[in-house]
Amino acid sequence: MLKLMKLGVAALAVTALATGAASATELRLSHQWSTKDVRHKIAEMVADHVAEANVGLEIKIFPSKSLFKPREQYRPLSRGQLDMSVFPLSYAGGQRPAYNLTLMPGLVKNHDHAARLNYSPFMEEIQKQMAEDDVMVLVHGYLAGGFAGVDKCIKNPADAKGLQMRAAGKAFEQMLAGAGASIASMASSEIYTAMQTGVLEGANTSSSSFVSYRIFEQVKCFTPAGDYALWFMYQPMLMNKSTFDGLTEAQQKAIMEGAKKAEAFYLEEAKKADAAAAATFEKNGVEISYMTETDFNAWREIAGETSYKVFIEQTPNGQALLDLALAVE
DSSP: OHHHHHHHHHHHTOEEEEETTEEEEEEEEEOSSOTTSHHHHHHHHHHHHHHHHTSSEEEEEEOTTSSSOGGGSHHHHHTTSSOEEEOOGGGGTTTOGGGGGGGOTTSOOSHHHHHHHHTSHHHHHHHHHHHHTTEEEEEOOEEEEEEEESSSOOOSHHHHTTOEEEOSSHHHHHHHHHTTOEEOOOOGGGHHHHHHTTSOSEEEEEHHHHHHTTGGGTOSEEEOOSSSOSOEEEOOEEEEHHHHHTSOHHHHHHHHHHHHHHHHHHHHHHHHHHHHHHHHHHHTTOEEOOOOHHHHHHHHHHHHHTHHHHHHHHSTTHHHHHHHHHTOO
């Protein structure tokens, strides 16, 4: 009965568009980013491939949080009121605590490690929980970030001790506090002014945010994502499963083919974004200092005493999930 109700709701979200004698099924895809962002581009790749396949299916993209607010997309997606979304899964961590592992310090070392994690028993467990919400993954993808210091490089826990810092995500705040930093919570758009006015001495955020908010104008040293990085956020393209199941075989095939191309593009563009961030900071006279394996392991040890501990305490089966993630080499 519940399955039939979900299918009914999903059907309401699908609009038939008259095109002469034929009609196309329209799916709605929502995300929070601008049309220049890589996450919009992967949505476009899937939509364009589906259109070219000529299978009576159209994907209409609603960028720049024009359809739903950034953090409020998972629930309508799971109810079939939204068909597709590019969505940072940790945003739904309040509904599914396990999702908080997809924005957890030290679980992902670099982009190739992230790609392995995407097809691991850990991600299979995460996807089982999505399936319970009638949600499925079309495109896997992680984006990375780094650290920036106003007066010095921030590579390891000792560097953060005593600094006033901003972190991207509660788990990162817990880890930095464990390293002896003082935490100032704010949006990434506020980092520049906070550094300019002496409120912040260091920050952790995504590579794209470091560049788009021109943080290079306020810092002496930048630690970008390289062979080792702490900040990785899982930001996949998701779809309502009942909506997908209700499509024809040809339509499903077109979506999955487009998704496969988009996933390969997403991985390469994520790597390019980190390299571009480093180049931008260096061009603007900022010292570039990469994290080493020793630095990474020191942070992971602090995370084990702080972020991981809190996660295990707050999450059903948390230790087993964490162990699955840490087991991926």
